[in-house]
Amino acid sequence: MSYDYAPPPRFEDQATPPKRTGRHPVNIGHLVMGLAFLVFVGVWALVETGTVVVRSIEDLRWLLPLPWIVGGSVGLLAALFRKS
Template sequence: MSHDYAPPRFEDSAGEPKPTGRHPVNIGHLVMGLVFLVFVVVWALVVSGTVTIRSIEDLRWLLPLPWIVGGSIGLLAALLRKN
């Protein structure tokens, strides 16, 4: 005896339509991604010889740079966020 009928699957049932479109930006992820990117740029500048490091004191202006850029962009994103 053959059965050509299969019971309905969960995927086949009509549920609520899924919302489409853009999702809000997670500001924490944005800031940390930008900080990481700026750290990579600082590293590339040091390795390529564009910025010459004679002592550890020469890094005192480069190391805070990623945090300042990330914080500025995060603050700007928080101010521009639409609720």
């Protein structure tokens, strides 16, 4: 009696996949949100230490967009350098 197929390869006979080395690509979304969080903490620290005096909510109108501006510009730079 003959068989028309080869038996499946054994686990021991399979070649091991090459080990991945090196750096992994940076997730730009995580980078932007992490930087925005750090800048928010920095703004909070400036207000709490009294470095920036906030008498009313109107005084914060120039501080609150800073995290988004910093995070967005770093994200754009990371995307620009990632393509090249």
